[in-house]
Amino acid sequence: MSSFAATLIASLLIAPGDVVVRGDLVHTVSGPAIADGYVLIRDGDIAAVGRADELVLDGDERVHHARIVTPGLVDARGTVGLTGQYNIPHDQDMLEGSKPMQPQLRAIDAYNPQERLVEWVRGFGTTTVHTGHAPGALISGRTFIVKTAGDTVNDAVLVPDAMVSCTLGPAAQKKDGSPGNRSKGIAMLRQKLMDAQHWVREGALPEEEVGAEDGKRDGPRKRDLEMEALAGVLDRQMPLLVYANRAQDIANAVRLAQEFGIAMVLDGGAESYMVLDELKAAGVPVLTHPPMIRMYEERQNAAFTTPAKLADAGIPMAIQTGYESYVPKVRVLVFEAGHAAAHGLGFERALKACTLDAARILGIDDRVGSIEPGKDADLALWDGDPFEWTSHCTGVYIDGKAYDASDCMDGAS
Amino acid sequence: MSLIALCLAATLAGDPTLYTNAHLIPVTAPDISEGEMLIADGMIVALGPAGSLDVDRDAVAIVDCQGGTIMPGLICTHSHIGGWGGGDRSGPIQPETRIMDAIDVSDPGFRRAVAGGLTTLNIMPGSGHLSSGQTLYVKLRGGDTIDDLFILDGDDRPMGGLKMANGTNPQGGSGFPGTRGKSAALVRQAFLDAQHYLDQQARTADDPAKAPKRDLRLETLGEVLQGKRTVHHHTHRHDDIMTVLRLADEFGFEVVLHHVSDGWKVADEIAAAGAPCSIIVVDSPGGKQEAIDLSFRTGRILADAGVQIAYHTDDWITDSRYFLRSPALGMRAGLDRETALRSVTINAAEMLDVEDRTGSLEPGKDADFVLLDGDPFSSYTKVLGTWVEGDRVFNRAEPDDLLAATGGFGAGNATRPYMCCQEHHHTGGAQ
Structure with missing residues (x-):
């Protein structure tokens, strides 16, 4: 060598x-x-x-x-650039509350490459971030992958559309029109994915077979950004990034992914250590929550040792900085990876979890x-x-x- | 593993116990690289180099620390574990409320605090008021009621300070100030009322029948004016810091400045006022506009200016289990090691007026100490054990304690603080 x-x-x-x-x-x-x-x-x-x-x-x-x-360093999932340091409406683009499911929202249209927090994380060694719409809506939008440099997003973008961000559990139940409980959340997601399946099937049919005679369709079909985004998930061009913390929500996510044959990446996963066999069998990689995340409610069973347990089980895993509504507005990846290193993951695996393993899960390991x-x-x-x-x-x-x-x-x- | 098992062998608090083969960090004296420390009746009796203590080694329990590091129990000058409480939304100045009436001692936050090596806390109500009420100083002895955790003063009264805040957190909402000028005016009037109350009390001292009706609010502010109760003042922006110093000077009260995100901009002024500072460290600046210039360098700049500094967890803002990260990040930005050590021990003790009891390893002080498996400021170091007044309150070798230290299923749902301002503004909160 x-x-x-x-x-x-x-x-x-x-x-x-x-x-x-x-x-x-x-x-x-x-x-x-x-x-x-x-x-x-x-x-x-x-x-x-x-x-x-x-x-x-x-x-x-x-x-x-x-x-x-x-x-x-490669941050496996954050919201920096969509969230800014001031925490005022002017610099908070990570969540859109007008509808519970909006896969048509693109991070590339919301990312501010000149946000000071982007420079801040670069100062701690982070050169690539998988960032975008935060957990907090059933489908909050699409993520993208960007370098922490450049004056415009065009200078910095690595992957313009990476994953569709989805939230299960109480975090998705907070806005008008959102589901009121877990069953409703899953029902809404399944219906939306079935709508997308139908839309895909319809698009594949010759024009004369799709209601041309009753005037519903005249010429090429009208484009639909929402359906197109979900079609990308259904044909596995884009993974569904599912934010779930409780073991039951993680199991729900795996069931959903298997029903529709979609590629799924688990986001957060506070109780992922309780369903290691299921995650491994389903081939689901985990972008694990920042080890120092606050422990309460659906994250009450979070552990510093989760990255080590995932790695021990042979599950592809990378460490993320996540999303905070208050402080710290952005977490520092090297601190979080270091905390995992100190709690069973060890230096080598922790370094990999914030570099090559993150790049592999994100599909950018040919570049970074x-x-x-x-x-x-x-x-x-x-x-x-x-x-x-x-x-x-x-x-x-x-x-x-x-x-x-x-x-x-x-x-x- | 053997180090843990040997060193944490059960000892009774009253029995004399000699902790040997330890790196001792007394904080107020030079380190003793191979040292021993004698504990009896919950107090530190003596410490010195290995083999130097004049003690009948057959008559004491001996605990071999196998090269671990012993330092004083950590002291957090600003914590919110055990639930919140203090003032409600009825008004901006509520010194009559006591956090001691609101703390749940079964909250897992207490177990996490001892897992982080903390032994003494100042538990505070929030920053959503100009004054949200009385704070409580506690020793983490363990216990079924909050009373078991009290630190009693010379009059057998639980010690504590008064929480105050300025800047944006206390602003907004019915009956609450909308501007900085109004905030200061409300506080000034409250202290003037308390001065009048004290004056009335003094003038009727010989004739109790004419004494003013007792007023809990004015009584508490009166304690502040008489120097019996320290003000712990949340303040971020440089001009807000100067407002606190102006009010403290005008009314002559003792104040510890808390958070001081902009403290580095007015370090000389803080030093001239002689106000100690308790600093928050989070990963990045912002989260609200007044914390936009938060800096890891604050501790170093304040210390260089001659200000006494401490760090605090603000738990739940940062978790007590990695409290030592805060002074370590201060060191990352240039703070010297000795001040870093003092900032979470003796300096913090002085801010809570408990420096005669705790905050350093000295004969005659309470046996509040921590056993570490490495350097206090290494991210890899673990707390192996925590002792309060000679009692071991945390033992990493015990499964339940390990669960509290690392988290995991059943580690418990800590009480989430009410976020003071989040409902009113887009921003705000506990910090």
Whole structure:
């Protein structure tokens, strides 16, 4: 591996504009950590990775040194950019209360790349976020995946439509027109998915067979954003991201997914450790709630140890920052992953749960999540164990561009 | 595992017990890397390097801590566990209400607090009032009633302060102020009324028949004016902090400034006023406009200016089980280690006027201490045991205690605080 990299770098020849990031320890995540390693960045991508003693520098390249280098962190699910720091209507776009089910709402139309909290999380090593409409409506909208950089959303977007966000349990029962209990919530979801199935079937029929004679249809069918979004779920182009915490809600979600043959990703999952066999059998990955989430009501049985239990069971798992209506308006991913590391998950698996495993579940592991040649040059640099409270993120690269990301970044001097 | 089993072997509080083979962090004295500590009758008798204590080792129970770290029990100057209470929505100034009349001691928050190494708390009503009522200082002894947790003063009265708040949380709603100017005017008038009440009492001291009718509200504010009750004041924005200092100066009351999100902007002014600060740390700034400049650097900047600092959980805002994260994040932004240690022990004790009893490992103080399996400020460190007045109140080796420490099925549904302002405004809440 390392000799291959050395050959590669010799054949590439270091070019003007190349950047070399050297680390006392480079956690590639996809392979073993490299002591005294380097990452060669060219044209926004990782061109080579290896041991620094195999690297021949010619003095023209820029060299950035750090004690610890990790892949840029990937937040498996949050709401940053749709939620802003002020917590006033002007900067809160994560929930739309006008109807209980609105899969046509797209995060890309609501995300503010210049929100200060986006810069805040980047300062703690997060380079990619799966963000979007929050739990809180039966179907709250669609999520998307974005880098924590760029002046416009077009500069930053990685996946414009990622998943359809759905909520089971009491969190979906708060707004007008919302279900009043669990049974009603599931009934409404099933009916909506059946409506979508019918809409798909109808669209596949020749025009003359669909009511052309009674005037219902004349020419191509009118488009329907809501149905189109759900059709994407039904044909497994987009997973259904189901926020559920109690074991019974998780079981309901699995039953729903199986009835309609849809790909499901579990969001939250406070009691997921009680249904490990069921989740594993159904092949459901879990974007587990922030380990430090507040414990009350449907989250009263949440545990610091849930990520470890999911990982022990072999269930694909990644750590998310979730959604807070009050404070902290955004959680810091590296703190949450560190808490999981300290409670049974351990360093290696915790790092994976906020990088490569998150990227795999999100379907973006060809681009991000590990330090490998050919991937986007998204790196986080640290002055110690990233999971220690007293360490710092000392810099971040996104698509090869360096950001001054000394953490604790704020107005205070 | 053996370390836990040995070190947490059952001991009776009254029996002399020697805790050996521990890294001792007395806080008010240099660390003792290989030390021992003698406890008897719930008090610290002596501590020193291994083998240095003059004690008949056959006559005491010996607990081998196997290299664990012992530090003073943690003190949280601002907690909301056990339910809320205090004032209702009938008016903005309700010093007559007592949080002690509203606390559920069976709330799982208490078990989580000892799992986090906390031994002393200031339990407060919320910030949705200019004054939401009397706070209560408690020792986490365990107990069936709140009375079992009281810290009694020299007159055998439960100790506590008075919660006050300014900024946006107490604003809005019928009968409540709508602006900062009105808030300050209401508070000023209330203290003037209390001054008048005290004056009437003094003038009729020789003739009890003419004494004013007892008024719980004015009596409590009178205790504040007489220096018998500390004001614990929620305040975020720099100008709100200055308003608190102005009122404290005008009426001569003792105040601890709480949260102080903008404290770093007026550090010199806070230092000049001699007001201690108890700081909130959450992951990110904002959540409401007045906390927009919240900074991890606040602790360092205030300490550099000469302000006495503590951190607090504001539990349920942050969970007591990772209280040590708050001073650690202060260190991340430059706070020195010694101040970080003091901020959750002796400094906090001084803010609650209990520094003669707890807050450091010193002979003659209550045996309130924590056993850790590593450095206090490492994210990987666990609390192995917590002792209050010599009694072990948390033992990570016990399944029930472990459940409280890590969470899980049956760990319990903590009382969710009422969010003071969320119904009235889009923003607001406990912090």
